[in-house]
Amino acid sequence: MVFISHQQKQDSIDISMKLLERYRIVSQRIILKIGGYSRELVVNIDEELPDDTIGIPRMSNELTLPEDIPYELVINGRVLSLGPVIAFVAYLKPNELTPKRLDRLKGRFSEYQSIKGLIYVCAARGINIEKKQIEGYYYNPQGENSTTR
Numbered sequence: 001m002v003f004i005s006h007q008q009k010q011d012s013i014d015i016s017m018k019l020l021e022r023y024r025i026v027s028q029r030i031i032l033k034i035g036g037y038s039r040e041l042v043v044n045i046d047e048e049l050p051d052d053t054i055g056i057p058r059m060s061n062e063l064t065l066p067e068d069i070p071y072e073l074v075i076n077g078r079v080l081s082l083g084p085v086i087a088f089v090a091y092l093k094p095n096e097l098t099p100k101r102l103d104r105l106k107g108r109f110s111e112y113q114s115i116k117g118l119i120y121v122c123a124a125r126g127i128n129i130e131k132k133q134i135e136g137y138y139y140n141p142q143g144e145n146s147t148t149r
Helices: 017-022 099-109
Strands: 003-007 012-015 029-034 037-045 053-057 072-076 079-083 085-091 118-128 133-138
Touching: 003 012, 017 037, 037 053, 085 099, 099 118
Parallel strands: 003 053, 012 037, 029 079, 085 118
Antiparallel strands: 012 053, 029 037, 072 079, 118 133
16 A cells, blocks of 8 residues: 655656665666556655655656555556556536535445545546546545544
8 A cells, every 4th residue: 555645747657766666666667557558657766755755756647646645555576556446427517516415425435445546526527538537536644633644
């Protein structure tokens, strides 16, 4: 399990020496894969990062990832996968994603601790294939009690 921290550098990923050793990362370039997104990045060792955190580029135009939830990290060769990323298509129209309806869906995420990763609730018409964007809400297991690590 790891957390992410967004960084300004756009062409690299920051990883502590401890994480490099734990996951046996030996390549100087890796492919970061998150759901259907992938991008090749240079590996930088950053001992200032907490051992359970990796620094990834801020991908505002491509992908938005919350920093306050845990992700599973899997290494397969040069591919570093973060996830899982799960879309829960709950309604047809985005305006149907009201606070009351979202609150009713919380029970569906009771096993979150065994899944972890990014789970978001969206509406079918909130999915824009051309722009590769999905409008919705992500599940934060800490809810309103979330604190900054």
